[in-house]
Amino acid sequence: MATLSLEAMRTYLSRSITNLNQNKLRGLLAEVDLRSYLAGQGFGNRISRGGWIVRTKGPAIFGQSTVALFPEIPDPVADYAVDRAMPYPDAGLHTICATFHQSGISSFFCAATVVETDNPASLGWNAIQLGVPVPQPYAPLIEHLAETGFVPRRRKYNFLRYTAAANTIPDLAVPEEFAKEHLRITFNTRYMAEISDIDGLFWGNQHTYPIEIKEKAPADSRDMGLYFGLDIGPFAKLAYYAAKRGNLHSLYVVREIDNATDRNLLRWSYITFDHLAQFASWGSRAGGTNMQGGRSSVVRIPRSEFTDLTAATLAQL
Numbered sequence: 095m096a097t098l099s100l101e102a103m104r105t106y107l108s109r110s111i112t113n114l115n116q117n118k119l120r121g122l123l124a125e126v127d128l129r130s131y132l133a134g135q136g137f138g139n140r141i142s143r144g145g146w147i148v149r150t151k152g153p154a155i156f157g158q159s160t161v162a163l164f165p166e167i168p169d170p171v172a173d174y175a176v177d178r179a180m181p182y183p184d185a186g187l188h189t190i191c192a193t194f195h196q197s198g199i200s201s202f203f204c205a206a207t208v209v210e211t212d213n214p215a216s217l218g219w220n221a222i223q224l225g226v227p228v229p230q231p232y233a234p235l236i237e238h239l240a241e242t243g244f245v246p247r248r249r250k251y252n253f254l255r256y257t258a259a260a261n262t263i264p265d266l267a268v269p270e271e272f273a274k275e276h277l278r279i280t281f282n283t284r285y286m287a288e289i290s291d292i293d294g295l296f297w298g299n300q301h302t303y304p305i306e307i308k309e310k311a312p313a314d315s316r317d318m319g320l321y322f323g324l325d326i327g328p329f330a331k332l333a334y335y336a337a338k339r340g341n342l343h344s345l346y347v348v349r350e351i352d353n354a355t356d357r358n359l360l361r362w363s364y365i366t367f368d369h370l371a372q373f374a375s376w377g378s379r380a381g382g383t384n385m386q387g388g389r390s391s392v393v394r395i396p397r398s399e400f401t402d403l404t405a406a407t408l409a410q411l
Contacts, residue, residue: 096175096208098168098217100265103272106214108260110253110275120357122267124309124349125293131362132296135405141305142187142295143167144274147199147331148281149288152245159243162194162201162292163235163281165219165273174208180220180232181205190295191225193302197338200242201225204235204277214272219280236284244285253279290331298411301343303366304335309349309357312397318375322348322400323392326378332367345411346370348400362403365395373399 111118125144132141145164149157166181168174183203191201202221209216221235263271278289296303306328312320324346335344344367351357375394401407 095173095211096216097173097211098170098208098214098272099212100170100268102212102214103168103170103268104260104263106254107263107268107272107275108258109256110279111258111260112256114258114260114262119262120309121307122263122271124307126264126267126270127349128294128305128307128347128362131403132408135408137296137405137408139184139186140297140408142190142297144270144294145292146274146278146281147290147292148244150243150245151286151288155243155245157288160199161239161242162191162199163221163277164191164201164203164224164292165277166203166205167270167273168206170269174206174217176207176209176218178207180222182222183224186297187295188224190297190302193225193341195225197340197342199338202235202238205232206273214276217276219277235280239281239285244287247282247284247286251283253282290327296345296411299409300411301341303411304332304342304344305347306332306344307347307349309351311351311353311357313394315394318394318396320397321394322397323379323390323394324370324374325390325392329374329393332370336367336371343367346395347403363400364403364407365400369399370395 129141132138143164145162147160147162150159164187187203194201201224203224204219204221207218207220219235220232221238222232223230223238281287282289292304293307294305296305310322312322314320332344332346335342345364347364350360350363352360373395378391378393380391
């Protein structure tokens with residue numbers, strides 16, 4: 095048996111996450127909560143796991159090649175020995191990745207193998223490309239990426255030097271966050287890249303929607319009334335998806351709470367990027383602490399332009 099316990103995963107997260115501030119933690123929990131909510135609405139099989147979108151970085155090649163990576167979520171009691179049978183991802187993720195492929199984004203599902211129990215350093219990722227018409231074989235992730243144009247990192251960098259309080263992450267959220275973090279560091283240890291998270295992908299009746307999920311209470315202003323802010327980084331990422339177009343659209347989803355103290359859920363709501371771009375403020379405004387622990391700069395979107403996220407509205411997407 096080669097297993098990874100929750101405690102081993104949590105210890106890894108404490109070293110890999112720069113700053114597990116409250117906004118970071120709330121973001122993790124909002125992702126988990128949204129999947130639960132969609133399952134309750136009958137759409138649990140329409141949303142993917144989280145992952146990463148990664149672009150080349152360097153003079154003359156910045157953004158020229160893009161890949162999406164989706165990790166297998168480890169089960170603390172499962173055996174991940176190197177001779178295990180590799181899993182095949184569900185049809186929904188394959189269909190979603192076909193949309194990515196048509197937009198020029200190569201997508202990979204990454205499955206783990208573990209050499210030594212409770213030793214994340216012994217975990218390796220094997221990948222299979224999704225979204226292409228011919229079934230692909232598994233191969234080490236680095237082999238898949240060898241021809242994608244990413245520049246190898248010349249100097250070693252210690253990505254596991256932090257002391258975040260990972261004990262605040264609920265057990266339910268630990269395996270997915272561990273898988274994402276380990277995959278990110280595996281990639282970044284070998285290659286230079288611009289990398290951003292994918293909170294999830296929703297497979298609608300008409301389009302495929304990358305999702306940006308936030309937990310927020312609306313703020314108020316004289317010129318706009320109640321509004322939700324969105325950091326410049328996520329806004330640019332949603333704009334990137336819009337530039338790819340085709341069948342690829344995107345959603346900004348808000349878990350709306352009553353206030354910043356009690357944080358009681360009021361409703362789930364969303365706005366498509368097309369609609370967001372029409373109503374977002376043209377000037378940015380200083381926001382609060384972002385998920386990396388720095389200060390944010392946000393664009394503002396009127397709360398009145400968001401739609402309640404219900405079974406009826408989901409069926410129209």
